[in-house]
Amino acid sequence: MAEARRFLALFLPRLATDRLARRDPTLHDRPCATWQTTGSARHLAAVNAAAERAGLSPGLPFADALAALPSLVALPAAPAADAAALRALATWASGFTPLAAPAPPDALLLDITGCAHLFGGEPGLLEAAAGRLRRAGFTVRAAMADTAAGALALARGSAEDRIVPPGSQAEAVCRLPLAALRLAPEAADLCARLGLETVGDLETLARGPAARRLGPSTLATLDEAMGRSLRPITPLSPTPPARAVFDCPDPLLTAEAIAIALSRLLASLCRDLAERGLGARRLSLACYRSDATVQRLGIGTAEASRDAHHLARLLFPKIERIDPGFGIERLVLAADSVEPLGAYQRSLPGPGGEAAARREALARLIDRLRNRLGQEAVFRLDPFPAHWPEGSLRAADPASPPRSGPWPEQPRPLRLLPCPQPLPARSPLPDGPPETIGQEPVTRAEGPERILPAWWLPPAGQAWRDYWRVETASGRRLWVFATGEGSTRAWFLHGRFG
Amino acid sequence: MPATPHETNDRRTVLDHLRARLARLEAPPARPALPPLSLAPAIDRALPWRGLCRGALHEVVADDEGAGVAFACLIAARAGPSVGWIATRPDPFPAGLRAWGIDPAGLLVVRAPPEDLLWAAEECFRSKALNAVLVFASTLSLAASRRLHLAAEESGCTGLILQRDVGGRPPSAARSRWRVSSLPGSPGPTYLMPAPRWRLDLLRARGGDPATWIVQWNETRHTLFVEEGGDG
Numbered sequence: 001m002a003e004a005r006r007f008l009a010l011f012l013p014r015l016a017t018d019r020l021a022r023r024d025p026t027l028h029d030r031p032c033a034t035w036q037t038t039g040s041a042r043h044l045a046a047v048n049a050a051a052e053r054a055g056l057s058p059g060l061p062f063a064d065a066l067a068a069l070p071s072l073v074a075l076p077a078a079p080a081a082d083a084a085a086l087r088a089l090a091t092w093a094s095g096f097t098p099l100a101a102p103a104p105p106d107a108l109l110l111d112i113t114g115c116a117h118l119f120g121g122e123p124g125l126l127e128a129a130a131g132r133l134r135r136a137g138f139t140v141r142a143a144m145a146d147t148a149a150g151a152l153a154l155a156r157g158s159a160e161d162r163i164v165p166p167g168s169q170a171e172a173v174c175r176l177p178l179a180a181l182r183l184a185p186e187a188a189d190l191c192a193r194l195g196l197e198t199v200g201d202l203e204t205l206a207r208g209p210a211a212r213r214l215g216p217s218t219l220a221t222l223d224e225a226m227g228r229s230l231r232p233i234t235p236l237s238p239t240p241p242a243r244a245v246f247d248c249p250d251p252l253l254t255a256e257a258i259a260i261a262l263s264r265l266l267a268s269l270c271r272d273l274a275e276r277g278l279g280a281r282r283l284s285l286a287c288y289r290s291d292a293t294v295q296r297l298g299i300g301t302a303e304a305s306r307d308a309h310h311l312a313r314l315l316f317p318k319i320e321r322i323d324p325g326f327g328i329e330r331l332v333l334a335a336d337s338v339e340p341l342g343a344y345q346r347s348l349p350g351p352g353g354e355a356a357a358r359r360e361a362l363a364r365l366i367d368r369l370r371n372r373l374g375q376e377a378v379f380r381l382d383p384f385p386a387h388w389p390e391g392s393l394r395a396a397d398p399a400s401p402p403r404s405g406p407w408p409e410q411p412r413p414l415r416l417l418p419c420p421q422p423l424p425a426r427s428p429l430p431d432g433p434p435e436t437i438g439q440e441p442v443t444r445a446e447g448p449e450r451i452l453p454a455w456w457l458p459p460a461g462q463a464w465r466d467y468w469r470v471e472t473a474s475g476r477r478l479w480v481f482a483t484g485e486g487s488t489r490a491w492f493l494h495g496r497f498g
Numbered sequence: 499m500p501a502t503p504h505e506t507n508d509r510r511t512v513l514d515h516l517r518a519r520l521a522r523l524e525a526p527p528a529r530p531a532l533p534p535l536s537l538a539p540a541i542d543r544a545l546p547w548r549g550l551c552r553g554a555l556h557e558v559v560a561d562d563e564g565a566g567v568a569f570a571c572l573i574a575a576r577a578g579p580s581v582g583w584i585a586t587r588p589d590p591f592p593a594g595l596r597a598w599g600i601d602p603a604g605l606l607v608v609r610a611p612p613e614d615l616l617w618a619a620e621e622c623f624r625s626k627a628l629n630a631v632l633v634f635a636s637t638l639s640l641a642a643s644r645r646l647h648l649a650a651e652e653s654g655c656t657g658l659i660l661q662r663d664v665g666g667r668p669p670s671a672a673r674s675r676w677r678v679s680s681l682p683g684s685p686g687p688t689y690l691m692p693a694p695r696w697r698l699d700l701l702r703a704r705g706g707d708p709a710t711w712i713v714q715w716n717e718t719r720h721t722l723f724v725e726e727g728g729d730g
Contacts, residue, residue: 369610369622372618377608377610381592383592393591403603414597416590443688444683444688445688475562475565476564477694495591495594498571498694
């Protein structure tokens, strides 16, 4: 039998004004409101506690509000910013459970099935989540129940935090005022005209003959709140294949402390991966700060790995980028991408084991170098069919199987200038080798090897190149070419021989 | 139970005992000795290791940007198939490297900014993935060279530091320092390229003496031919 699910709803009734007060703490104690334009009139959209005490409420015309309370700080409503703030809070809440989702416009939903024991039971979890939000400056009402919709209705309809024991959700929801369900305006009007006040009244009516007048959506909302039908929540991010969580007894403030916590997380995650025969290709570390924000960093590996030491060497240099703010309360290390990784013998004798060890060492070296220098800074050069020598190379991933190339058989320099360099060379014959380069006489010249431009390229500006291998009087051996004819013939240096 | 040195009054015995203990402490962990890299019989004879020692740092200075690199490449190719090339602007041309014995499929190219160049070099030396690493460094302090040498010694990687020949170099922990100067090829028709010909100066070798050779590279047999110099 599947475990009974439990949900935590966090209702943020003053999200809009709390968000403003977090940016400007002076707004905390002053009456503050946001306004929006409906048609040609401006109305209040949200008010903070001080403004409500002064008698203001959402929906009041803006002019009336200002007349009643001239000291009101009023700012335009920003629904998009509110939604972004809610999403950010949902990301933060995923530190409690990976199944956390925003419930727009003003609540968070957490599937806490099997999580509560980590916080010393459901009261502990509720206190941890709601308490941290309150300390971060949010007005919160929390409720725990058996379904997401039920918990949400309880949070919105109750005056204080509550935990409804398993199985008694329907009873508790029945006692809520009808407004907790957030019915559509027409349905709410109808209920008011019918004299319904609580969810229980609606429930009684819905069982009777008047049910059809309420419409299917009202009944569906009711069924969800009562726990008769289930709607799964859609978590912000998919649950990672493997994760490890570290709750800090005291908020972490220093890089050293984070490093110690991170090594514990790595050890536990790698043990988990080993048991399941997996290796991580991508890791992310999320740091949940006490001000309800999240700092993240991530790494990738060239080959799947579950070697805690190796992964630590990749992650540790990035710790400095974490800003702990007023302290980090929770660290979650997740393997976002995993691949099967068999058990391998580290010191297997014989050439096979040595080759495997070397391959593994190479993958780790590449990871470390890329982690610091960037993905593009570490590569192998593979042949590419192109006419010009500078185009005949391709940077390839060194971990990919090598392409044994058709490299040209003609003599080639060991260093190639990425861009041919104009050369002060002179040649007595119209198609002969250079006689001097700068002041230095050319003593030997072998060539020419004519390389034509690719036929599919436009002919303009694409003359052939006559390559010569030359040796100067001092013994330098160069790869030079001439391009153009007659007076436009110009010399370029393109490579160096040994 | 054997008598501890403190119980004997013989100074010599005490010292011998301590010396033996120190030797045990200082001895590197038992590791199969790596065979030296052979350059050419005449050069090998003059080197204290009977060839160029692996698992160590060597310096190559050159004015010619081709010859010095080619000499380092031929050493690297003899160390093994996996070779690293670390530079701020790496410009190896695999098609030409094959002439010096380097397999392009085993070449790992690393582009590192000047401030990270030696860091990248140490990482490459330390990892057991590469047989030899070419590092194009502009300067190398004594401390840095010591660190790099230790990293190479630990993994058995042959480290080659390539620098411009500016003269008056600071002391370094590298096991040897070479200067490569290109020379005009041996006489022949002007329309054919001669075989590469260099003057090789062994400026410094730990436990050996400086020496000079004139060498030619045989591109078909991949061998260095010593024309003159050394004891040959």
